[in-house]
Amino acid sequence: MPFTVPKERWTAEVQTTTIGATEADGGTRTSTVTIGGDQSLPFLHFEGRTPYRPVIALEVLDEAPTQWPDALAEHYRDVWDDPAAWAQKAVDEFGADLICLRLVSADPQGTDASADDCAATITSVLEAVGVPLIIWGCGDDDKDNAIMPFCSQAAAGERVVLGAATEDNYKTICASALADGHLIINQSPLDINIQKQVSILVTDMGMSTDNIILYQTTGGLGYGVEYAYSIIERTRLAALGGDKMLQMPMLSIVGSEAWRVKEAWQSEEEAPEWGPLEKRGIIWEAATATFFLHAGSHLLVMWHPEAVNHVRQHIDELLAGQQT
Amino acid sequence: MALTAMDIYKNLPKTNCGECGVPTCLAFAMKLAQGQASLDQCPHVTEEAAAALAGSSAPPMKTVTIGTGDHALEIGGQTVLFRHEETFYHPCGVAIQVNTSLPEGEMTERIKTACEMEFDRVGMTFGLDLIALYDDDGRLPEVAAVAAEESSLPLMLMSDDPQAMRGALEVCAEGRPLICAATADNFEEMTSLAKEFECPLVIRGEGMEQLYELSEKAIEAGIEDLVLDSSAREPSAVLQDQTIIRRAAIKEKAEPFGFPTIGFVGGDDEVDKVISGCELIAKYPGIVVTDLITRDALLALVTARLNIYTDPQKPIQVESGAYEVGEPDASSPVLITTNFSLTYYTVEADASAGNLDAWIVVVDTEGTSVLTAWAAEDFTAETIAKTIKECGIEEKVEKKIAVLPGGVAVLSGDLEQESGWNVVVGPRESAGIPTFFKTEYEQRIADFN
Numbered sequence: 001m002p003f004t005v006p007k008e009r010w011t012a013e014v015q016t017t018t019i020g021a022t023e024a025d026g027g028t029r030t031s032t033v034t035i036g037g038d039q040s041l042p043f044l045h046f047e048g049r050t051p052y053r054p055v056i057a058l059e060v061l062d063e064a065p066t067q068w069p070d071a072l073a074e075h076y077r078d079v080w081d082d083p084a085a086w087a088q089k090a091v092d093e094f095g096a097d098l099i100c101l102r103l104v105s106a107d108p109q110g111t112d113a114s115a116d117d118c119a120a121t122i123t124s125v126l127e128a129v130g131v132p133l134i135i136w137g138c139g140d141d142d143k144d145n146a147i148m149p150f151c152s153q154a155a156a157g158e159r160v161v162l163g164a165a166t167e168d169n170y171k172t173i174c175a176s177a178l179a180d181g182h183l184i185i186n187q188s189p190l191d192i193n194i195q196k197q198v199s200i201l202v203t204d205m206g207m208s209t210d211n212i213i214l215y216q217t218t219g220g221l222g223y224g225v226e227y228a229y230s231i232i233e234r235t236r237l238a239a240l241g242g243d244k245m246l247q248m249p250m251l252s253i254v255g256s257e258a259w260r261v262k263e264a265w266q267s268e269e270e271a272p273e274w275g276p277l278e279k280r281g282i283i284w285e286a287a288t289a290t291f292f293l294h295a296g297s298h299l300l301v302m303w304h305p306e307a308v309n310h311v312r313q314h315i316d317e318l319l320a321g322q323q324t
Numbered sequence: 325m326a327l328t329a330m331d332i333y334k335n336l337p338k339t340n341c342g343e344c345g346v347p348t349c350l351a352f353a354m355k356l357a358q359g360q361a362s363l364d365q366c367p368h369v370t371e372e373a374a375a376a377l378a379g380s381s382a383p384p385m386k387t388v389t390i391g392t393g394d395h396a397l398e399i400g401g402q403t404v405l406f407r408h409e410e411t412f413y414h415p416c417g418v419a420i421q422v423n424t425s426l427p428e429g430e431m432t433e434r435i436k437t438a439c440e441m442e443f444d445r446v447g448m449t450f451g452l453d454l455i456a457l458y459d460d461d462g463r464l465p466e467v468a469a470v471a472a473e474e475s476s477l478p479l480m481l482m483s484d485d486p487q488a489m490r491g492a493l494e495v496c497a498e499g500r501p502l503i504c505a506a507t508a509d510n511f512e513e514m515t516s517l518a519k520e521f522e523c524p525l526v527i528r529g530e531g532m533e534q535l536y537e538l539s540e541k542a543i544e545a546g547i548e549d550l551v552l553d554s555s556a557r558e559p560s561a562v563l564q565d566q567t568i569i570r571r572a573a574i575k576e577k578a579e580p581f582g583f584p585t586i587g588f589v590g591g592d593d594e595v596d597k598v599i600s601g602c603e604l605i606a607k608y609p610g611i612v613v614t615d616l617i618t619r620d621a622l623l624a625l626v627t628a629r630l631n632i633y634t635d636p637q638k639p640i641q642v643e644s645g646a647y648e649v650g651e652p653d654a655s656s657p658v659l660i661t662t663n664f665s666l667t668y669y670t671v672e673a674d675a676s677a678g679n680l681d682a683w684i685v686v687v688d689t690e691g692t693s694v695l696t697a698w699a700a701e702d703f704t705a706e707t708i709a710k711t712i713k714e715c716g717i718e719e720k721v722e723k724k725i726a727v728l729p730g731g732v733a734v735l736s737g738d739l740e741q742e743s744g745w746n747v748v749v750g751p752r753e754s755a756g757i758p759t760f761f762k763t764e765y766e767q768r769i770a771d772f773n
Binding site: 002003005006040043044045046092152153162171209217221222223224225226229233234237260262263266270273276277278279280282283286287290291294307310311313314318319321322 | 405406408442443444445493532533535536558559560561563564567568570571572575576578581592595596598599601602606618619620621622623627628630631632634636666670672677691755
């Protein structure tokens with residue numbers, strides 16, 4: 001019997017979503033990012049098209065990190081006191097497709113920055129770079145709800161992505177995004193049913209499906225990467241199978257998850273069995289990113305510029321096989 | 325061609341006796357169709373029906389053994405395309421490439437390094453699996469003799485020259501090495517070598533169609549242990565070919581593709597090679613060949629393999645009980661956590677990183693993390709108190725003070741009542757343990773004195 005290539009007949013494709021708005025669309029971005037639209041499992045060109053390449057956001061914190069290992073700090077130390085300069089470096093030198101700004105200063109356990117301060121930071125970053133933005137709160141629900149309307153307003157019309165709506169806390173962020181023309185991130189704790197539920201909740205509030213990015217939380221290599229891998233894979237399968245509430249493009253947090261793992265930063269003296277430290281963190285971040293790409297993620301939030309270069313090259317290689 | 329569940333059902337007794345472990349014959353037929361059950365689980369199936377179903381009830385992918393004894397490597401035997409559907413069986417073997425042109429000292433050093441390389445993770449030890457001798461100067465027979473002496477791991481012999489292969493097999497065939505590879509050009513010679521020496525054989529086709537034909541021919545020639553290589557080496561082509569072969573095997577039950585595959589790590593530097601290795605570990609080869617030899621890179625690959633091949637239905641667990649970190653004594657703190665291995669080993673590692681001497685009391689939560697177990701009511705004041713009573717910690721320490729994970733602070737009152745211990749709420753994240761003990765712990769327990 002001759003061999004025939006087994007192809008799946010998917011009934012749907014991943015939702016296509018554009019982040020950022022140029023002047024023509026009422027914003028000030030000089031470039032936008034479009035993701036999604038995949039017609040197959042990741043990079044299976046014999047089966048369907050991958051119309052848009054996965055993109056890489058570099059993360060910018062709005063105050064200097066205190067515990068970054070040297071391998072990472074050496075690339076950012078000169079700019080980390082100024083989020084605008086940091087963002088600029090990430091775009092100009094490291095080629096970020098977009099900036100993921102995390103408002104850690106708002107944390108009530110830390111600096112407890114005001115909504116005005118956060119909004120001012122956003123304005124400065126928007127002025128410093130032309131790429132689209134993802135804006136993430138500090139993780140404290142009450143505080144995030146207090147600052148998010150102001151942050152959203154500061155970026156009105158720019159089609160930024162606001163993070164994150166959860167099952168228990170979605171109304172403020174959703175209302176802000178609707179008012180100012182932004183997208184939101186739907187976050188769920190490695191649970192596809194909760195992910196779907198969040199999609200239902202925010203679309204019930206009037207959020208359109210092409211203004212949503214899915215985020216299933218993440219684990220670094222060796223620390224739960226397989227849970228995220230399988231949830232992302234299942235979500236892609238559900239999307240191709242026609243589940244409209246799971247059809248949006250997916251985001252994965254790579255940098256912070258990979259670098260908080262000891263394998264990424266512990267010295268060879270402390271852990272001789274792990275080998276030389278020099279490249280270990282970069283390897284850890286690149287490996288973590290690779291899994292999410294192959295599972296079906298569209299937007300990777302990364303930290304180390306060298307890991308970014310290697311992952312970008314891998315994306316090129318994966319897309320190289322596609323007929324144009 | 326794969327039979328559908330209905331085709332299979334027609335051949336079953338249709339008595340719904342349940343003796344196969346599935347309530348109805350139809351449900352059993354569905355499991356058979358998915359390769360998740362085997363026909364011999366049905367005690368009442370007739371011989372005729374068994375013959376009719378033989379093809380479809382055979383496992384969709386053969387398990388192939390390379391090497392002998394303690395270090396024998398089993399690969400293949402997969403039943404699904406996605407790990408969440410069931411699990412991936414037989415973690416892929418990592419083969420370390422050794423070129424025959426290396427100076428002998430360097431070569432034996434490399435083999436030794438690969439054989440001895442081990443990593444401890446989640447309470448288990450993981451190493452590498454094969455030494456792949458790549459014949460780049462025609463010295464394979466000579467080098468195979470040395471390697472067979474030096475290597476505790478099984479060998480893989482890489483040469484397209486049947487003469488060299490015969491020479492190598494003559495000195496190392498009893499270790500059941502993997503022959504790599506039979507191609508369209510050397511097919512007759514290589515397949516006869518595989519038969520003569522009873523060794524598993526890699527079939528390399530130029531593209532999928534040729535691979536399919538060669539594999540068919542090898543099966544006809546009576547060779548049972550095959551490993552497949554489509555010749556793809558670029559990441560995009562590799563991903564597609566690996567997927568097509570796996571899919572054809574699992575979903576179409578295409579016999580010539582019902583074998584494990586082999587993949588070759590590509591890339592220019594260490595980081596690229598790890599990326600390529602991770603792609604291969606995820607999708608889908610049974611053997612991943614690399615020339616990487618440094619611990620940092622191989623740690624990542626071995627960890628990646630452990631993650632992908634972890635059974636998603638059975639999280640790795642540690643036994644419930646009282647564990648030691650450092651050298652604890654009667655005055656050392658007692659940390660409470662769950663038996664999900666990732667949780668336990670993270671706590672253990674963070675406590676060690678903080679140079680603590682401490683006890684860790686592990687509660688059986690069926691392998692779930694602190695918050696998941698709490699939500700599922702497996703990590704409650706009652707289960708924790710019961711573990712404290714039963715694990716013997718009460719005889720080991722003078723002061724009854726337990727440190728509870730910050731995420732379940734709400735349990736502290738009930739736990740004090742249930743156990744009679746004093747409870748201190750620790751950090752939410754395990755990573756906060758060193759700082760917590762450096763700056764807060766003494767002060768917090770002062771009241772209990």
